[in-house]
Amino acid sequence: MDLKTPIEYLKGVGQHKAELLKKELGVFTFNDLLQHYPFRYVDRTKFYKIREIEADLPSVQIIGRLASKEIIGEKQSRRLVAQIKDETGVLELVWFQGIRWVDKILQPGLVFVLFGKPTEFNGRFSIVHPELELYNPSVKKSGNLTLQPVYNSTEKLKQAFLDTKGLQRLLAALLDMAAGSVAETLPGYLLTKLKLLAKREAIQQIHFPRNADLLRSAIHRLKFEELFFIQLKLLRNKLLRTQKFRGLVFGQVGGKFNTFYNTRLPFDLTEAQKRVLKEIRLDTQRGVQMNRLLQGDVGSGKTVVALMSMLLAIDNGFQACMMAPTEILARQHYTSLQHLLGEGFLKLALLCGSTSKKERRKIHEALRDGSLDILVGTHALIEDEVQFKNLGMAVIDEQHRFGVEQRAKIWRKNSVLPHVLVMTATPIPRTLAMTLYGDLDVSVINELPAGRIPIKTIHLFESQRLRMFGFMRQEIAKGRQVYIVYPLIKESEKLDLLYLEAGIEAISREFPLPEYRISIVHGKLKAADKDFEMQRFVKGETQIMVATTVIEVGVNVPNASVMIIENAERFGLSQLHQLRGRVGRGAEQSYCILMSGNKLSREGKIRLQTMVKTSDGFEISETDLQLRGPGNIEGTQQSGVLDLKLADLAHDQDLLQQARNEVIDILDDDPELGAEKNLRLKEYFRQNTPGISWNKIS
Ligand code: ADP
Numbered sequence: 026m027d028l029k030t031p032i033e034y035l036k037g038v039g040q041h042k043a044e045l046l047k048k049e050l051g052v053f054t055f056n057d058l059l060q061h062y063p064f065r066y067v068d069r070t071k072f073y074k075i076r077e078i079e080a081d082l083p084s085v086q087i088i089g090r091l092a093s094k095e096i097i098g099e100k101q102s103r104r105l106v107a108q109i110k111d112e113t114g115v116l117e118l119v120w121f122q123g124i125r126w127v128d129k130i131l132q133p134g135l136v137f138v139l140f141g142k143p144t145e146f147n148g149r150f151s152i153v154h155p156e157l158e159l160y161n162p163s164v165k166k167s168g169n170l171t172l173q174p175v176y177n178s179t180e181k182l183k184q185a186f187l188d189t190k191g192l193q194r195l196l197a198a199l200l201d202m203a204a205g206s207v208a209e210t211l212p213g214y215l216l217t218k219l220k221l222l223a224k225r226e227a228i229q230q231i232h233f234p235r236n237a238d239l240l241r242s243a244i245h246r247l248k249f250e251e252l253f254f255i256q257l258k259l260l261r262n263k264l265l266r267t268q269k270f271r272g273l274v275f276g277q278v279g280g281k282f283n284t285f286y287n288t289r290l291p292f293d294l295t296e297a298q299k300r301v302l303k304e305i306r307l308d309t310q311r312g313v314q315m316n317r318l319l320q321g322d323v324g325s326g327k328t329v330v331a332l333m334s335m336l337l338a339i340d341n342g343f344q345a346c347m348m349a350p351t352e353i354l355a356r357q358h359y360t361s362l363q364h365l366l367g368e369g370f371l372k373l374a375l376l377c378g379s380t381s382k383k384e385r386r387k388i389h390e391a392l393r394d395g396s397l398d399i400l401v402g403t404h405a406l407i408e409d410e411v412q413f414k415n416l417g418m419a420v421i422d423e424q425h426r427f428g429v430e431q432r433a434k435i436w437r438k439n440s441v442l443p444h445v446l447v448m449t450a451t452p453i454p455r456t457l458a459m460t461l462y463g464d465l466d467v468s469v470i471n472e473l474p475a476g477r478i479p480i481k482t483i484h485l486f487e488s489q490r491l492r493m494f495g496f497m498r499q500e501i502a503k504g505r506q507v508y509i510v511y512p513l514i515k516e517s518e519k520l521d522l523l524y525l526e527a528g529i530e531a532i533s534r535e536f537p538l539p540e541y542r543i544s545i546v547h548g549k550l551k552a553a554d555k556d557f558e559m560q561r562f563v564k565g566e567t568q569i570m571v572a573t574t575v576i577e578v579g580v581n582v583p584n585a586s587v588m589i590i591e592n593a594e595r596f597g598l599s600q601l602h603q604l605r606g607r608v609g610r611g612a613e614q615s616y617c618i619l620m621s622g623n624k625l626s627r628e629g630k631i632r633l634q635t636m637v638k639t640s641d642g643f644e645i646s647e648t649d650l651q652l653r654g655p656g657n658i659e660g661t662q663q664s665g666v667l668d669l670k671l672a673d674l675a676h677d678q679d680l681l682q683q684a685r686n687e688v689i690d691i692l693d694d695d696p697e698l699g700a701e702k703n704l705r706l707k708e709y710f711r712q713n714t715p716g717i718s719w720n721k722i723s
């Protein structure tokens with residue numbers, strides 16, 4: 026039987042139900058329905074006493090004796106109401122439909138087994154349309170399901186009798202008919218090796234589990250498959266890319282690199298920096314285009330690594346570029362590169378939106394004739410008229426803000442693609458990195474330069490605000506600068522702006538001119554004004570910077586040693602971590618003060634505790650993933666990670682790693698998937714990637 030058969034051909038599904046299934050659940054075919062997995066199961070071995078019923082129980086199963094019944098109401102509101110009793114209390118049952126049939130069964134004095142969702146009204150519980158059967162203690166239930174599937178349904182579906190029960194019926198019918206047609210997708214040797222259930226069995230068991238163990242095995246198998254094929258796609262793509270695109274070969278480590286390393290580098294590299302440079306060095310001499318993601322916490326020293334990677338390119342006769350998401354960041358990179366390189370070492374230029382026409386022309390020329398070594402800039406770098414003579418290394422800072430297409434656009438600037446190094450200061454949990462960037466190589470700088478003084482993080486409640494003001498005064502008296510950040514969230518923008526205004530007023534009162542000077546930066550300011558205010562703070566002309574979260578990732582003011590975050594409980598963890606990273610950049614002890622209301626949600630509390638407890642970005646991102654799931658982690662929205670039906674990146678780390686390892690082994694052994702034993706994998710690609718013609722590739 027063809028599982029691609031449209032759903033309307035299933036017995037019991039007419040035109041109307043088919044339309045609803047498509048619209049409401051995205052179920053178009055038999056196969057889609059088989060993949061509409063239960064989202065939980067109810068245990069039919071458990072019985073409740075009536076007194077134990079609570080409003081938030083999803084369902085209860087009860088044994089009780091019928092005490093009374095009556096049919097009341099007219100027409101639409103006609104209903105059968107019955108009272109059922111056990112030794113602990115009375116429960117009301119209501120039927121609006123099938124009254125005649127129920128009325129016949131419900132004979133006073135008989136004992137029934139009931140099942141349904143309890144609702145509370147005026148302090149009394151009732152169940153509408155419970156499942157009902159005569160209680161028969163002598164019949165031990167066997168062969169019957171103890172774990173019953175519960176399916177997602179919608180109001181519209183329920184009206185068409187496609188509630189959990191209805192969907193159960195459809196799935197039972199479909200499985201009866203079509204279970205035999207569920208094709209295996211994983212190679213047999215993998216099933217044996219990993220002791221995985223066959224697909225057919227897994228599908229059967231996930232809908233109608235014979236017992237809890239089999240259910241677990243079924244879920245395990247189907248999760249594995251999900252993760253396995255994502256990894257297979259990613260790693261196969263990577264393989265194709267490396268086969269298809271030659272990479273520039275940086276054959277030598279030359280003069281610039283060595284001179285810089287030996288005479289200009291003002292500090293020793295950390296072990297992590299050395300390791301990453303080694304990885305990049307290896308990548309760039311294999312003749313394969315490098316696509317590497319460099320993850321490292323704020324302040325871990327990514328810039329030097331980027332610079333030295335660019336020097337590798339330059340020593341081998343190529344140019345390099347470095348792209349940042351905003352002008353401020355681009356300018357900052359430009360300045361720190363200038364600073365690190367010193368005068369006359371090589372030729373460096375900055376290209377931004379605000380670069381003058383004349384300057385632009387000069388840059389374009391120098392790029393084309395090869396006299397410019399490194400170009401730093403914003404999106405301006407990917408404009409068409411920017412043509413390199415021979416771009417060898419493209420560094421992209423803050424990955425999240427650049428789309429994949431923009432990355433590709435830099436690639437296309439050469440006939441042979443440059444090596445690409447993507448840097449991000451937003452650590453991503455390992456599982457996400459493996460999935461989002463599974464086709465990139467990932468390097469991690471997991472170590473801060475020595476001698477960095479850890480930032481002290483303190484959580485204060487609103488009632489302790491005076492302490493905060495006192496602390497600010499003290500630090501400012503030492504010559505330090507202070508950030509105060511307010512939330513500004515779209516949904517509550519008006520209110521937030523009021524808070525911000527009130528905050529600014531209070532701070533201006535506490536810290537009056539002329540002794541204190543304050544910069545104010547928020548999203549409503551024009552870019553030029555924002556820049557002006559930022560610059561005043563950067564130059565030390567103001568001691569306090571009040572801002573909404575617009576303060577840029579990567580802004581570097583080493584003299585700023587205090588970060589105060591207002592309403593900290595309203596920020597996400599990674600945002601808090603990013604904000605904290607604005608301080609601790611100089612030689613002084615730095616502080617982060619998290620201000621919060623006195624009442625905190627459980628999650629809010631965990632977030633603030635996590636911040637106080639650790640400054641490890643990876644640990645923080647893991648907690649964030651556990652708290653909020655992958656959907657809320659930056660960068661996941663368009664990635665397809667969220668299409669996972671069963672697997673959960675917050676909890677299935679080990680399984681993901683296992684799936685990835687298996688894929689790596691399989692592709693090592695049989696990169697073309699041409700072997701007989703891998704036929705099913707090849708078949709999967711044929712079915713699921715219509716865009717790629719398999720034969721052309723191999
Ligand atoms: P980020 O990873 O946030 O981009 P940067 O590259 O801006 O970090 O480095 C932060 C600061 O640490 C800079 O002032 C840089 O010069 C300094 N730095 C980088 N590497 C080291 C090191 N190995 N030892 C000491 N200081 C370092």
Ligand code: MG
Pocket residue numbers: 327328579
């Ligand atoms: Mg940086």
